[in-house]
Amino acid sequence: MNTLKLVGKHFHIEADLGKFYGGVYPFPLVMLLDGHVVVGMCWKKWSSGKLTGAPGDPYGVVQDLLDSIRFFMRARSGELVGVKRETVREYGFRVKEDSLIYSATSIADSVYIFLERTRDIVKVHYYNRLLDETDCPEFRGKQKGTIELSLVEFVEDVLRISRKYLKNYASIVEQIMMKQREEPYDHDVLWEWYREIKELHQKRI
């Protein structure tokens, strides 16, 4: 089976490694967070009315989630990564003036994901533009939302799914990229970040 599955307490990620779109977001991917469809789409005809993967990148998921934690741990009040505070507000999200915001852009096409940390809380603001015009009734009006997790639970979930990805899927993804003659991904750096965060997290608890 070519299905990649990363399940944590809050995150649920699936990707079809049997399909390869190429480009920046090479695989069809679904990402649910506490039941919200952060990545994925649905069309009556095209996907038979079922939730289906949108162009995404499992490497990008793990990279950006781990990287956001590294940022949250070292950043000073009000710092941003990859986005302007006004831009986040223009998309209709309420964000504090001095919070930390990380834009998780490597996860999927046509989805804006802004991770905001204030004290011990991580808010995941998402705008899934592919659900804007969905014709599946159950997903209508659900393209935007904010999910709140405690920082500890966020870190633990990211560690859980990252470990699963690195142990079970990184080498398969590497093989596919090689076969498709795409530039290989740097998985070593993700292992490094994973260990760094795990160590810090254990010290804090």
Added chain:
Amino acid sequence: MGQKIVVNGQAKQLPKVFNSEEELAGFLREVVSKALKDPDYAEKFSGGGKVVLPVDLKKLGINVEGIDQVELVFLKKKGSSNMYYLKTAYPTRGSKVLEYREWSKEWVVTG
């Protein structure tokens, strides 16, 4: 540059924003150099394999009629810890930016 392209057997006339390849290259150079000088955008280069950077042109003081946002994609050079090269760049939002939707077989204006 106003090309006519064929998608799924149908010809489509794209809107014209740039008059020449030189003009387009100059525009991309300006976007990349201004984005990299902006700490909020530059922070994204933290050592990961892939950096995707959607850049709001107005926030960088660049005005091009019909394009509001450009996405820059960088990949890390093999064997280096923090050297990147620009892999691709494409517009993602604007009144002259069109997207083809595979599922509905429609062209949509994104601005």
